Amino acid sequence: RFSNLWWLTEEDAAETRQIHLAVVRALVGTPTLKLQDQDLSSLVSWVRRHVFIDEDRQQVLRALTELAGAKEVDSLWASEELLAYLQRCAYDEKRGIEAAHVQKFLDRGARPSHRQNRATALLLVVLTPYSTLSELQEVFRLMLSVDPMSAGERDGFKLSPLSWASDYSNVAMQHGLKKPNPATLLALLPAVLKYSPPEADAGEACLKVSDSGRSLAAPSSASKVPADQLRLRFLEGDRVVCRVETPGGGCEWEEGVVIGTWYRESCWPMEYPGAAYEVRLDLGLLVFALVDDDRIIRREVGKRITPATVKSPPQDAMESLPTGSRFQKKQREGGKWELLDTKSGK
Incomplete structure (x- = not known):
C-alpha cells in the first residue's frame, strides 16, 4: 500500500500540485508496480480532483489502464464523474x-x-x-x-x-x-x-410519527399508484410486530396494534399515497410503516420473534450508545412512569 502517499486523499495547494503530479507519473510509469484496489481508487480520485489539464490527466489514466486494465479504470473514472455530478447538484x-x-x-x-x-x-x-x-x-x-x-x-x-x-x-x-x-x-x-x-443490512424499519402526521384511512386521491398495489394486509385493531431501530445500528421487533391506515405528514407530496400503517407499540410509542412489507411489519404470532438485525452493529458504536431496546420505561421523581426514546433522548 502507498502508506507514504497520504496526500492522495488531501486537498492539494496549487503550488504543490505539479510536484505531486510528477510523483504520480513516476509511480504509474513503473511497469512492475502492483496496485491494490484501494490504491487504484485513490489515484483515480486524485486525478479527477487535482489534474485539470486534459493532456496530463489522459497520460496518467493511460498509464493506470496499462497497469490495471481498461475495464477497472473506466469503471472508477465513471464513478468519479458520478460523484462530481452529484456534488455539483447538491452544493x-x-x-x-x-x-x-x-x-x-x-x-x-x-x-x-x-x-x-x-x-x-x-x-x-x-x-x-x-x-x-x-x-x-x-x-x-x-x-x-x-x-x-x-x-x-x-x-x-x-x-x-x-x-x-x-x-x-x-x-x-x-x-x-x-x-x-x-x-x-x-x-x-x-x-x-x-x-x-x-443481508444488505440497510436499516429498514418503522419510523416514529411526527406531530404533523395523521392517518386518513384512505390513500391520497392524487396518487397515481394502481389500486391493486394499494391493498393492505392489516386492518385497524390487528395485532402486529414492527421492526424498529435500536442504539448502535441494530433493529428489534416490538409488538403493537394498528390504529390507522394511510398515514401521512404535512410536508409529504400529494402524489404519494401515504404510509400503509400507523401503529401504537405496546411500549406506548407511535410508529408508522411506510410500506406494507414483511421486512418491517408482520402479523403477531405467538411469542416475540427474534431480533431482526442481519449483522451485528459496529463494536465501537455499541460501546458509545445505550444497550437494550431503543424504547425504555423510566420512573420520574414523582413516581410517574414515562417512555424514553434512547436515540433522540425524548
Whole structure:
C-alpha cells in the first residue's frame, strides 16, 4: 500500500500540485508496480480532483489502464464523474438530480457504492434535498438494481443512507432550506425493500410519527399508484410486530396494534399515497410503516420473534450508545412512569 502517499486523499495547494503530479507519473510509469484496489481508487480520485489539464490527466489514466486494465479504470473514472455530478447538484448548483444523467454514468460502469470521504454516491443522492419524488424513484431503482448492497454502506458516522433519508428535515436545515423535502425517504425505503436483500443490512424499519402526521384511512386521491398495489394486509385493531431501530445500528421487533391506515405528514407530496400503517407499540410509542412489507411489519404470532438485525452493529458504536431496546420505561421523581426514546433522548 502507498502508506507514504497520504496526500492522495488531501486537498492539494496549487503550488504543490505539479510536484505531486510528477510523483504520480513516476509511480504509474513503473511497469512492475502492483496496485491494490484501494490504491487504484485513490489515484483515480486524485486525478479527477487535482489534474485539470486534459493532456496530463489522459497520460496518467493511460498509464493506470496499462497497469490495471481498461475495464477497472473506466469503471472508477465513471464513478468519479458520478460523484462530481452529484456534488455539483447538491452544493454548487443546488438543483435536483436527474435519473437520465445517473443512467449514463451507470451504463459506463459507475458504482453507487463508490465513495469519497466515506460518503458513497448513493448517500450523496440522499443528501441532496432538491430532487423530486419521481426522479428519485427512478434514480434509486437504477442504483440499487446494479448495486443492491450499496444500501447497507455506512458513512463516517456509521449511518446508512436510510438513516439520513429518515432525517430529511435535518438535511434540509444543513442546506439552509426552511421546507424539508421528504422525497428521499419516500423513494428510498420502498426501493431498498424491493431491490436490496435483507443481508444488505440497510436499516429498514418503522419510523416514529411526527406531530404533523395523521392517518386518513384512505390513500391520497392524487396518487397515481394502481389500486391493486394499494391493498393492505392489516386492518385497524390487528395485532402486529414492527421492526424498529435500536442504539448502535441494530433493529428489534416490538409488538403493537394498528390504529390507522394511510398515514401521512404535512410536508409529504400529494402524489404519494401515504404510509400503509400507523401503529401504537405496546411500549406506548407511535410508529408508522411506510410500506406494507414483511421486512418491517408482520402479523403477531405467538411469542416475540427474534431480533431482526442481519449483522451485528459496529463494536465501537455499541460501546458509545445505550444497550437494550431503543424504547425504555423510566420512573420520574414523582413516581410517574414515562417512555424514553434512547436515540433522540425524548
